[in-house]
Amino acid sequence: MASDPTPLCVDTLSVAYGERSAVDRLSFTVRPGEIYGLLGSNGAGKTSTIRSIVGLVRPVGGRVRVFGRDCVSEGRRVKELVGYVPEVSLLYDALTPREFLEFVASVRRLDRGVATDRTRSYVSAFRLEQEFESPIVTLSNGTRQKVLLIAALLHQPPLLVLDEPLNGLDPRSVRIMKELLVRYVGGGERGVLFSTHTMEVAERLCHRVGILDRGILRGEGDLAALREQVRAGDASLEEIFLRLTEEREGVRAAVDALEGPG
Amino acid sequence: MSWREAVRLSGVGFSELSVQAIWALRQGNLVPPGPAGTLAARARRRVVQSKGIISGVLALLALGAAFALRSSGVASSAFTGGAPSGVFDAGVLTGLFGLDLAFLWWTGMQVLPTFLSSGVLTLLETLPIDDRTLARTSGLLYLRLFDLPSLTILVATPVFVGLALGPWAGIAVVPGAVTVVGVALALSLLTGRFFVRRVQGARGGGTIVRWAYLTLWLVPAFAMFGFVVAAPAFFALLKGGAASGPSLAGDLLLVAFPFPLAALPATVASGPSSLGLAATGGLLLARAVVGYLALGTAALYWVLGAVRRVGLVPPVVPGPARSVPLVLRPVGAALAVLTKDLRIASRTPGYAFLVLLPILDALVLGLWTYASVTTSTAAAGLGLAAVTTAALLATFFGPAFFAIEVFAYSYGRTLPLSDRSLLVGKVALIVLIYLIASTLVVGLTLARVFAPIVLVGFVAAELPAVGAAAFLELGILFRRARTRGLPITNLYTGAWLAFLVSIPGLLVASLPLVVYQADRLLAGNLRLLAMGLVALAELALSAPYALGREPS
Numbered sequence: 178m179a180s181d182p183t184p185l186c187v188d189t190l191s192v193a194y195g196e197r198s199a200v201d202r203l204s205f206t207v208r209p210g211e212i213y214g215l216l217g218s219n220g221a222g223k224t225s226t227i228r229s230i231v232g233l234v235r236p237v238g239g240r241v242r243v244f245g246r247d248c249v250s251e252g253r254r255v256k257e258l259v260g261y262v263p264e265v266s267l268l269y270d271a272l273t274p275r276e277f278l279e280f281v282a283s284v285r286r287l288d289r290g291v292a293t294d295r296t297r298s299y300v301s302a303f304r305l306e307q308e309f310e311s312p313i314v315t316l317s318n319g320t321r322q323k324v325l326l327i328a329a330l331l332h333q334p335p336l337l338v339l340d341e342p343l344n345g346l347d348p349r350s351v352r353i354m355k356e357l358l359v360r361y362v363g364g365g366e367r368g369v370l371f372s373t374h375t376m377e378v379a380e381r382l383c384h385r386v387g388i389l390d391r392g393i394l395r396g397e398g399d400l401a402a403l404r405e406q407v408r409a410g411d412a413s414l415e416e417i418f419l420r421l422t423e424e425r426e427g428v429r430a431a432v433d434a435l436e437g438p439g
Numbered sequence: 440m441s442w443r444e445a446v447r448l449s450g451v452g453f454s455e456l457s458v459q460a461i462w463a464l465r466q467g468n469l470v471p472p473g474p475a476g477t478l479a480a481r482a483r484r485r486v487v488q489s490k491g492i493i494s495g496v497l498a499l500l501a502l503g504a505a506f507a508l509r510s511s512g513v514a515s516s517a518f519t520g521g522a523p524s525g526v527f528d529a530g531v532l533t534g535l536f537g538l539d540l541a542f543l544w545w546t547g548m549q550v551l552p553t554f555l556s557s558g559v560l561t562l563l564e565t566l567p568i569d570d571r572t573l574a575r576t577s578g579l580l581y582l583r584l585f586d587l588p589s590l591t592i593l594v595a596t597p598v599f600v601g602l603a604l605g606p607w608a609g610i611a612v613v614p615g616a617v618t619v620v621g622v623a624l625a626l627s628l629l630t631g632r633f634f635v636r637r638v639q640g641a642r643g644g645g646t647i648v649r650w651a652y653l654t655l656w657l658v659p660a661f662a663m664f665g666f667v668v669a670a671p672a673f674f675a676l677l678k679g680g681a682a683s684g685p686s687l688a689g690d691l692l693l694v695a696f697p698f699p700l701a702a703l704p705a706t707v708a709s710g711p712s713s714l715g716l717a718a719t720g721g722l723l724l725a726r727a728v729v730g731y732l733a734l735g736t737a738a739l740y741w742v743l744g745a746v747r748r749v750g751l752v753p754p755v756v757p758g759p760a761r762s763v764p765l766v767l768r769p770v771g772a773a774l775a776v777l778t779k780d781l782r783i784a785s786r787t788p789g790y791a792f793l794v795l796l797p798i799l800d801a802l803v804l805g806l807w808t809y810a811s812v813t814t815s816t817a818a819a820g821l822g823l824a825a826v827t828t829a830a831l832l833a834t835f836f837g838p839a840f841f842a843i844e845v846f847a848y849s850y851g852r853t854l855p856l857s858d859r860s861l862l863v864g865k866v867a868l869i870v871l872i873y874l875i876a877s878t879l880v881v882g883l884t885l886a887r888v889f890a891p892i893v894l895v896g897f898v899a900a901e902l903p904a905v906g907a908a909a910f911l912e913l914g915i916l917f918r919r920a921r922t923r924g925l926p927i928t929n930l931y932t933g934a935w936l937a938f939l940v941s942i943p944g945l946l947v948a949s950l951p952l953v954v955y956q957a958d959r960l961l962a963g964n965l966r967l968l969a970m971g972l973v974a975l976a977e978l979a980l981s982a983p984y985a986l987g988r989e990p991s
Contacts, residue, residue, distance in 0.1 A: 195474065231853040256855035267850055271786040272779065279767045283775030284856045292767040300765060309765065312786060325850075 181245025182209050184336040184368025185230065191238035192225040192392075199225040201392040202239065207336070210365035212358055214383030215372040216418060222392040223372040224264050227340045230370070231261045243336055257285070260329035264340040264372075266321040270314035274305065274324045277313060278331065285332045292331065299327040302353055318345040326354065337361065337369045343378065355382055376415040386414070388421050395421040445575035448568070452559045452580045457482040459557045460550075487587075492938070493546055494591040497539060501592075504535040505599035525702075525709040528604065532612065532701030539592050540619045540626075540697070543585065547627025548634075550584055552787070555635050560750035577750055578743035581628070589620045604708035611707040614728060615700030618735025622696075625738035632749045690723060699727035772856055776864025777871070780843050793839050794872060797832035801825055801876035805883035822884030823897055827952055829876035830901050834908040834948040837869045838940045841916045859986050862913055866985075869909040870902065877901075892964065897955070900971035904951045907977035908944040914985025915940050947977050 185207035192200040200222040207213040217223045228234040230241050232252045241248040243255045269277055282292035300306060303323040308316055313324065322345045329337060337358070343351050358369055359382070373379050379386050380400065388396040388403075396406050396417070404412055407420045419428060461482040508528055560577055568576070582589075596616045601609020692698060702724055711721055770778065784790035804825035808818055844851065844861070877898040884894055951974040955966050 233849055233852055253855045253857060256853060259853075261850075261853045263850060263853075269779065269783060271783040275765070275767070276779070276782050279769060280775050280779045281854065282767050282769040283778075284772050284854045284860075285769075286772070287767075287769050289767065289769055292769050293765065296767050297765050306765075 181242070182366070183207070183242075184209060184211075184244060185213075185338075185370055186242045187226065187230075187239070188241070189239035190226065190229060190236050190241055192222070192229055192234055193237045199392055200229070200236075203389070203392070203394055204239075205387045205394060205397060207368040207370050209368060210362045211384045212362055212369040212371055212382055214379040214386035215370060215389060216374075216376070216379055216386050216414075217372075217389035218374075218422065220391075221389040223389055224340055225392075226389070227261075227264075227338055227370070227372060230255075230338055231259060232256060257332075258335055260332065260334035260337045262322075262325045262329045262337075262339045262342045264344070266318060266325050266345075268313050268321060268324065271312060273312055274300075274309050274316075274327075277324060278328060281328045281331055287332060295331055295333070296327065299330060303327070303350055319347055319350070322346055323350060330357075335367045337367070337371075339369065339371050341372055341374070343373070343375070358382065376413070376418060380414040388418055390422040441572075442575060444568075445572050445579055448563065448572070448576040449579035449583060452563060452576065453583045454479045454483060455562075456554065456557050456559050456580070456584075457486045459559075460553050461485050490587040493542070494587045497542060497588055497591045498595045500535060500538050500542075501595040501599045504531050505603040507531045508600065508603035525705045525712075528705035528708060529698065529702040532600070532615070532704060533698050535596070536615055536619050536697040536701055539596075539616075540623050543588060543592070543620065543623035544626045544630075546588065547585065547623065548630055549792075551627055551631030552634055554581070554584060555631060555750055560747065564751065574744055574747045577747035578745075581624070581742065581746040585620075585624060585627075589624070592616050592620055600704055604704060608704040608708040611704040612700075614703065614732040614735075615697060617739075618700055618731050619697060621735035621738035621742070624742045628742055628745060628749055690720070693720060693723055694727040696731060699724050700731055703728050772860035773863040773867060776856075776861055777868050780840060780865065780868055783843055790840070790843060793836040794868075796836070797829050797872050797876045798879065800832060801829045801880045804828065805880040808880070809883040809887055818884055818887040819890055819893060822880055822888075822894055825880040825884075826877045826894075826898055826901065829880065830873055830905050830948050830952070831945060833869050833873040833876065833905055834912070834944045835941050837865075837909045837944060838912045838916055840865050840868060841913055841920075844920075858917055862910070862917065862985055865913055866906055866909040870906050873902070873905045874898075893967070896964070896967040897970075900955070900967050900974055901948075901951055902974070903971070903978040904948050904974035907974065907981040908948040910978070910985040911947055911981040912940045912944040914981065915943070917985070947981065950974075950977065 183206060187203055187205050189202045189204055190200055191198065191202055203222070203226060205213070215223050215226065225234060229236050230243070230248060232248060232255065235249065243258050246255050246258070248255050269280070272280070278292075278296055282296075300309060303326070305320065305323055305327075308320050313321060316324070322342070326342060329339070343354060346354065355378075358371070361367055362369055371379070371383060385397065385399050386403070387394055396403055398406070400414060400417075403414070403417045403421075404410055407417050409416065409420070412420070458479050508531055559580065563573060563576060593613075593616050597609040597612050600612045693702070706721075706724070769775070780790070781794070784794050804821070808821040808825065881894045881898055885891060951970040954973050955970040
């Protein structure tokens with residue numbers, strides 16, 4: 178690992194698709210031992226931010242560093258330090274989970290014994306034994322998501338980057354995943370970046386959250402800090418989110434408008 | 440709703456299908472650079488380009504057949520040993536129909552998995568459209584995949600045959616063209632359904648079915664040049680039948696698909712006597728033509744109605760898995776790429792074809808050499824020709840292996856996999872295909888003529904050239920992919936680029952072969968040495984080009 182112990186440092190990151198700006202000078206840090214939640218509406222820039230971290234999108238400005246390594250100039254080294262679960266489970270459909278994980282373990286240069294032991298543990302935890310030899314094309318969305326989670330955890334990376342990781346998972350697996358993430362950062366060195374729409378999950382799981390709106394960070398901190406920011410002592414994260422993104426009035430107006438025609 | 444609505448809906452659906460096929464967004468490809476508003480238009484243009492290439496090949500086939508028909512007097516005596524001109528014409532048209540059928544079916548088998556997995560039909564099902572319009576829309580959507588190639592067969596065949604044999608023969612060839620198109624589209628749909636149901640999700644015990652299907656897929660491909668190889672024997676059979684009068688074998692040949700459809704224009708052009716048919720034979724031929732035309736029309740009608748049912752058919756879900764020990768066996772990165780590509784190919788017809796065709800081609804030619812050639816010189820010559828074919832086929836299809844990276848592209852790019860490992864893995868696969876094919880040929884040829892130095896030396900001398908060609912082709916594609924996104928998905932959507940990139944590859948693979956053939960002044964072993972040195976020089980130039988620019 179590099180000498181910088183900070184799992185993730187996003188510094189004035191800007192991402193654009195042609196003329197359209199998706200992320201605008203975004204800065205935040207995932208500290209050692211922290212689960213950081215990235216919250217935002219659809220199109221807020223969460224996935225663009227995450228894609229910049231894992232090397233899928235080249236930023237138009239700013240820097241992203243993982244344990245001090247630059248995501249653009251040291252892309253391959255960064256990929257070795259990151260475990261990634263994409264928003265949409267796009268996998269090699271023609272492979273079975275075993276074949277897919279074998280490919281990932283090979284690329285990540287894992288030892289046979291280590292790869293097998295870890296895979297056994299995760300497959301057992303997620304009850305994936307029955308589907309382990311079936312082509313991925315035949316698996317349900319939730320099962321594909323489990324395969325992706327195992328692939329992300331297989332090399333025990335010091336930084337996990339999870340884009341809506343609980344999508345499609347059954348309640349048991351969601352619970353396992355939550356417990357796992359808490360323990361994962363328990364040692365105080367690793368970090369997790371976690372994007373979600375689900376406020377309850379973020380409220381319970383994340384040490385700090387960043388609220389993203391149209392590519393700009395509107396608020397950041399733990400629940401207490403965010404409450405202070407909106408000057409509402411007992412507000413829920415959902416309430417804080419709506420206030421910070423200035424959508425509270427918009428929600429009321431939308432509901433009123435929907436009730437009108439009915 | 441009406442046919443007009445079905446046509447409109449199928450147009451919208453085809454745009455979506457083009458976007459999915461070209462940009463492979465559902466397979467994990469990223470949105471390509473350029474204005475987002477032009478994505479659909481660019482995709483449609485690329486699909487039309489690819490259809491244009493396939494249609495061009497079909498038109499060339501018809502043109503070639505017309506030339507053969509025009510020169511039937513000369514060609515007939517030289518090629519068929521003096522068979523009547525009607526027999527020759529019927530033989531040429533049988534070959535043309537066979538090639539058309541094989542090429543259209545082959546194209547369909549490439550395209551069908553993309554069509555069925557695109558989700559376009561499923562999306563249409565959720566809309567408030569009546570059953571009849573949905574069925575019509577699905578059928579039209581399917582026909583749009585084949586529109587230009589089918590029209591080429593339906594128009595070019597009568598026009599060229601009419602020019603060669605006269606207008607009445609041109610009209611008489613229409614039933615054959617219609618039937619060939621109908622049967623090819625139906626075969627494509629049937630085999631596509633089989634793939635989705637039985638092959639795609641197969642595991643364990645399904646392996647045999649899977650590989651059987653993948654081999655079945657080679658049938659039309661082999662039919663294309665099988666006819667060329669078997670043409671003299673075919674003409675001899677026809678000539679014999681014409682000379683000996685009615686017989687059971689003759690009757691069977693007379694009704695074998697697609698011969699009656701080909702015999703009809705030949706008869707119209709040269710008269711019934713030109714085929715040497717008795718009255719009963721003529722009646723049999725007429726019945727067969729009517730029967731096949733009915734079959735072709737029914738097939739077209741069936742296709743129009745069946746696409747919706749076929750498109751929505753669920754895959755066969757495997758039963759509970761056998762309890763197998765859970766063990767992962769990681770390997771080196773390049774070997775992992777090679778293994779992954781072979782595993783994907785084993786469940787994807789388009790890629791299985793690329794692996795199997797050079798190998799099975801070499802096996803067939805090797806067996807042919809073993810079984811048919813009487814002199815050792817001829818056997819050695821055929822063996823070397825077969826190795827040459829294997830090298831050129833492996834090189835020609837090389838760029839398509841790059842397309843496998845389209846699968847899960849965005850996920851794959853998040854792994855710490857270097858471009859070098861990826862390139863080396865794919866080049867190794869191409870070289871492996873060449874080696875397996877060459878070993879088959881050499882093994883069978885050595886059984887007839889024991890000339891190991893020449894045969895093994897030839898394979899070894901060409902080996903670096905195959906690697907060099909693969910490095911060059913894939914190097915060009917990787918550089919392009921870094922700047923403009925992944926360009927190829929399948930034959931139908933990126934054919935032009937695959938063909939273009941294959942040209943320098945084929946030149947590189949051919950140069951040592953030319954050196955071997957041209958350098959007649961040198962003794963055999965020195966020729967091999969010269970060939971090997973040229974191949975090594977090519978490898979020394981192309982490998983650094985491909986591997987040289989490793990991004991961080």
